[in-house]
Amino acid sequence: MDEKKTENKMSFEQGLARLEKIVALLERGEVPLDESLALYEEGAGLIKRCNAALDQAEKRVSILLQGEDGRIQEQVFDPNADYGL
Amino acid sequence: MDGQLILSIGEVNAHIRALLTTDDVLSSVYVRGEISNFKLHSSGHMYLTLKDTEGILRAVMFRGSASHLAFRPENGMKVIAHGRVDVFSRDGQYQLYIDELIPDGVGALYVAFEQLKAKLSEEGLFDPAHKKPIPRCPMKIALVTSPTGAAVRDMLRILKARWPIARIRIYPVRVQGAQAPGEICKGIEFVNRYRLADLIITGRGGGSIEDLWAFNDEQVARAIFASQIPVISAVGHEPDFTIADFVADLRAATPSNAAELAVPDRIELAAQIAHMQARMIQSQRNRITVLRQRIEALAGKRVMQDPKNYLADRQMALLHLTQRYEQALIHATQQRRERFLRIAGMLEALSPIRVLARGYAMVQDEEGTIIRQANMLDKDARIRLDFADGAALCRVEETLLEEHDGREKDGK
Numbered sequence: 001m002d003e004k005k006t007e008n009k010m011s012f013e014q015g016l017a018r019l020e021k022i023v024a025l026l027e028r029g030e031v032p033l034d035e036s037l038a039l040y041e042e043g044a045g046l047i048k049r050c051n052a053a054l055d056q057a058e059k060r061v062s063i064l065l066q067g068e069d070g071r072i073q074e075q076v077f078d079p080n081a082d083y084g085l
Numbered sequence: 086m087d088g089q090l091i092l093s094i095g096e097v098n099a100h101i102r103a104l105l106t107t108d109d110v111l112s113s114v115y116v117r118g119e120i121s122n123f124k125l126h127s128s129g130h131m132y133l134t135l136k137d138t139e140g141i142l143r144a145v146m147f148r149g150s151a152s153h154l155a156f157r158p159e160n161g162m163k164v165i166a167h168g169r170v171d172v173f174s175r176d177g178q179y180q181l182y183i184d185e186l187i188p189d190g191v192g193a194l195y196v197a198f199e200q201l202k203a204k205l206s207e208e209g210l211f212d213p214a215h216k217k218p219i220p221r222c223p224m225k226i227a228l229v230t231s232p233t234g235a236a237v238r239d240m241l242r243i244l245k246a247r248w249p250i251a252r253i254r255i256y257p258v259r260v261q262g263a264q265a266p267g268e269i270c271k272g273i274e275f276v277n278r279y280r281l282a283d284l285i286i287t288g289r290g291g292g293s294i295e296d297l298w299a300f301n302d303e304q305v306a307r308a309i310f311a312s313q314i315p316v317i318s319a320v321g322h323e324p325d326f327t328i329a330d331f332v333a334d335l336r337a338a339t340p341s342n343a344a345e346l347a348v349p350d351r352i353e354l355a356a357q358i359a360h361m362q363a364r365m366i367q368s369q370r371n372r373i374t375v376l377r378q379r380i381e382a383l384a385g386k387r388v389m390q391d392p393k394n395y396l397a398d399r400q401m402a403l404l405h406l407t408q409r410y411e412q413a414l415i416h417a418t419q420q421r422r423e424r425f426l427r428i429a430g431m432l433e434a435l436s437p438i439r440v441l442a443r444g445y446a447m448v449q450d451e452e453g454t455i456i457r458q459a460n461m462l463d464k465d466a467r468i469r470l471d472f473a474d475g476a477a478l479c480r481v482e483e484t485l486l487e488e489h490d491g492r493e494k495d496g497k
Contacts, residue, residue: 011222011224012222012224013220013221013222016221016222016354016358019358019361020361022365023361023364023365023368026364026365026368026369026372027364027368029368029371029372033372033376036369036372037369040365040369043361043362043365044362044365047358047361047362047365050358051355051358053250054250054351054354054355054358056250057250058245058249058250059249059250059251059252059253060252061241061245061253061254061255062252062253062254062255063232063254063255063256063257064254064255064256064257064275064281065257072275074254077232077253077255079237079238079241081232082233083232083233083257
């Protein structure tokens, strides 16, 4: 499947978790200033990425159907179709 | 024997068999009794005796029927058996050929459910330690359910409203009937094999206990347990509990509820991220403000304003020290002078000159030895008398020794 390629180093969820950690670290104010600036920058990048992910267009729903050759194929799901079940 | 037929055993049994099997009652009868002498043969056939207070009835259940049983028969279990009565010629026995067996008193399905639940629970399939966490933000969701019907529509509607950025794949399966368990298992395995999702929801809408039965199937339970991908079960309505619910990583009350539990709300999450952004900016701003204030406080110090101030401060300090030193010196000198004068006064009070001034005289012989006693002098000795204002040289005419303390006067 094609997801493997588009998955970059960090998933949306991991990015979100990292962002939460960064905010907590910055709020505690215990990291040295230069480190906090680096964290801030990282956080800003994550926010941008998370927002971009959230702004993605709606994904289509697909259905996995067994073709005539017995292999399972992915098709756009039609909520009004019968699918023989 | 006159003219009477003599029958073989086989003929008698066949005759009895013909009587029994043509009887309307015996060809399809329900019998209530308690199981005893239960034997499960390796062939899959079951042999048992049904008994009650009035007697016993031998019974057999062939593999074809026995394999569909949703529970395990046990000795002592009260059951209702359905079947026909027939003769087993070899043994000369009639027996009940059971095609359906249900526990008496409680529903058969209930018993099967409880037995499977107990078995899987003992095996640890429901152990919370095996529950996988549900991803917070699944990006790929597989629905192993019927592609038609209200359940899938409800799920899709909610998933679309809350979290339209997830890719949703439907693995279509029958959710009731004999084929359903196998298809559900296959669906879960397929999604796992190709990693088609990071979350699986399997379930169906409400129905009777029989309708929901596929989700009480042991194989389905094992497929859910074996899934590397977290599984949410979503079967029927709120009060319906299935084995799938116990083994799933998360149980949803209904398919709609599963969709709500499965994904965050995109708008809420965006608001949370905006809030985190605000907190991040605020905390960093505060940090910089605090640092700036510290810098300003330091910069505000006199020494940082003009380097000359540093010297001036040091000079002032030096002057101060010098003055204190001088003060201390003066003070110390004065104290010493006063002490000297006091001692000098004491010395003066002891001075012999002062004694002489009061009318006493000091006597010395020619060698300058001070004469303290009259007996130190002889007649004609030359002595010197010192007075306050001068001295006189004299000659001793006579010494007069006073007698006291009984001592004899020592006339010289």
